[in-house]
Amino acid sequence: STANDAEASINPANRNEVVGYIQRSTKEDVDKAVAAARQAQKAWRKLSGAARGEYLYKIANILESRLEDIAATMTKEMGKTLPEAKGETMRGVAILRYYAGEGMRKIGDVIPSTDNEALMFTTRVPLGVVGVISPWNFPVAIPIWKMAPALIYGNTVVIKPAQETAVTAAKVIECMDEAGLPAGVVNMVTGRGSVVGEAIVNHPDVNGITFTGSNATGKRIGQAALARGAKYQLEMGGKNPVIIASDADLDLAVEGTISGGLRSTGQKCTATSRVFVQADVYDVFKEKLLAKVQEITIGNGLEDGIWMGPCASESQLNTVLSYIEKGKSEGATLLYGGERYTENGGEDGFYVQPTVFENVTNDMVIAREEIFGPVLALIKVDTVEEALEQANDAEFGLSASIYTKDIGNMLSFINEMDAGLVRINAETAGVELQAPFGGMKQSSSHSREQGQAAIEFFTAIKTV
Template sequence: MQRYQLYINGEWVDPASGAWLDSTDPFSGDAWCQIPRGGAADVDAAVEAAHQAFASGPWPRMSATQRGAILRQLAALLEANAEHIGRIEQRDNGKLITEVLNQARGAAQWFYYYAGLADKVTGQVVPMPNPETLNLVKYEPLGVIAAITPWNSPLTLTSWKVAPALAAGNVVVIKPSEFTSASLLEFARLCGEAGLPPGVVNVVTGYGAEVGEPLVRHRRVAKVAFTGGDAAGQRINEIVASDLKKVTLELGGKSANIVYDDADMEQAVMGAVAGIFSAAGQTCMAGSRLLLQDSIHDAFVARLRAVVEDARIGDPRDAQTQIGPIATRPQFDKILSYIDIATSEGARCIAGGGALTGEGFGQGQFVAPTIFVDVLPSMRIAQEEVFGPVLSVLRFKDEEEAVRIANDVQFGLAGAVWTRDLHRAMWTADRLQAGTVWVNNYRATSFTTPFGGYKRSGIGREGGIDAIKEYLQTKSIWVTTQPKRKNPFVMGG
């Protein structure tokens, strides 16, 4: 069994506790590697290393073009090692091998993009009312960034944070989920190979209470970038607020997939399936609420049910598999509890509705793709994030009611509109309280465009030019060209 170490200051070190945690394969249930059980002492060592790298190391003093060159080298290494890291991550979180390999290759593209953007962040000269005054605005890195990432897409969601943070000249300490740390320790190895100076990237693994909280509270951390549940995000926000640290939070969702009566039904059905059953529903942007116009409700549900019941479920290492296991046992139990809640509230289950066991389902950490109809907007299954392959189907009469139902939740991460009418599409998109709206597609993302949420779905944006701004602070420099001061007691005199 492989035993990993912590990556601190460019070196591989044992945890101060001398303890390790087993990482298990969600499909087989077998422990396949061990990750360090870090603690406060390890966090302190990593943050201090990062602080020294920022305060006196070469990274923030390099030209942006030099940083970009190193990030391009890291991107190339990620690209060359995508299959190796992807297979490690797949074993950790149980996602489909096809999706994880695509995500690993996609992570390289994030570093290519921000490598190119590094020297495109420009300041400005601001016109002043006083012609003898020159004002320069420039952008500087924040310092030590704490990047805390979840188990569903470790490498991808870490890239969303680390690539812009490094391009901006910051240094980072990464805290992965204790369930899925191996791929990020492999990523750390590539950081060293790419030529990133010691201390610029550090990885400390372990439990949230033992690593995450000390990291968030550390006095030298300038910003926390977190992806995870809204309750944990709220807790982090409360902690950093006491120290006036900056924060980016990409949290939960209860996204609405709205299908109007003039939509291409076949495409919309495929979009509904992709929205909720891809990744077994374990994605923040999942289209977990399907809103169907009354006139197409029954026909759409019948077609949707047929597609779902024909899905290939099983070993995620098989390229033909379409739905894999749930990544962790606590999440598996949570999903089943929500199925019970939905049933008790009066929702009617027409597909799935329980665990799958037996030959082909490994240790049995599978939930059948589940569809509930007769769902009311007030039901918990329509209000709370399940984070699993569970779809709530709701009816609506017209555009006004569709928007009202879609917005009547505490989240606002994403949503989609299916229609052939451009006016209807844009009218709806403009009124949805969501950070991302897809029209006649679902679950598309890119490093070129911002992603983030309204309401309890988060703070700040990841992706595009917006993301690098999240890791910079603004400085205004005033220069006088006036030969001598006339009246020191008057402002500008």
């Protein structure tokens, strides 16, 4: 391809390595993709759910057979470690199999009519063409958890994956092609969000849009969809708290805080970012946390023994570093890290040290805005009630966790924590594919993804 219509995908562990080239498509390409999806949907929706499920099973098997290659590509393109990339790819396989089975489940109810001679029931019908706009941080799992339910319920798809990880996305689409999915049922268009994303969102023949990404972009998509009456589903940011109560198992709490906050270099919408610790265990927790953070190995995620890879791109690295500077200037105390990591050949990659701040107050920018990097903010509190109040004082409400052995603390947390996913004695990150996923407040459009909840977005109820 010529330089005009292709762009290189760079390995964040080594900026000199090109992982592949991605087409920079146009609005015309989107028009063609939508037309193909609209045409294919007529026959696709007529298939039985079981028949559509067979395709999903086949795609799952092919994806599983290509696990090593796709996971390695993900690590090269996005930076997460190879074990994490393999885990994510296997999760994609599991999601496909889960939704393949959904093709056989009930899609309606019989409702008694006041007329004893009438039969009244509900059924569900597909939306039509669904636009999928997916982010770079889970380049296999998120596209699949949007596409699989869209497909099983009879929709066709136009997907725009993030440019940063479009080579990985293309390999997932190849599995669909190899499975013999009918032409036009899934259409991938790569390119700039400002061109391709806009064209999908504003296209009159796109009936629904499912998006995961930043709040600013999500809000624009919601407004554009609303303006033309399309259905939309937005999953956006998080500023997820963990509460460490004084009776917590501190070793377990440290492990969950580090895994939730720093794994995948903190690039998860469910990543732990604010750590509320009760004063009487604060010093011991801090000491244990810092001892563990110092053991983290940083480097190319393809290498054995590496725990944390680079930020996914240079711009992401710069964003994280600018938040770290902001934290220092706001008066937070930097306990660990806070610099670019350039050892062991790291100067050619977009590495940052895992970073821990203390003396953070809940009104500082580093405690309010989503950083999307390996930065933890320690906040000392006297009581669990105080921790809950401050944890809820955020514009986001995606995930939250508490470490405690006290049933009263657990129940207060479950009842009062304003988040779509709450976990007890487990990290904030990680959600199971068969359970609904989504947030409160600014974290989502009040819809839920995954599990059986997905049917609510991808279909409409018809009463007969």
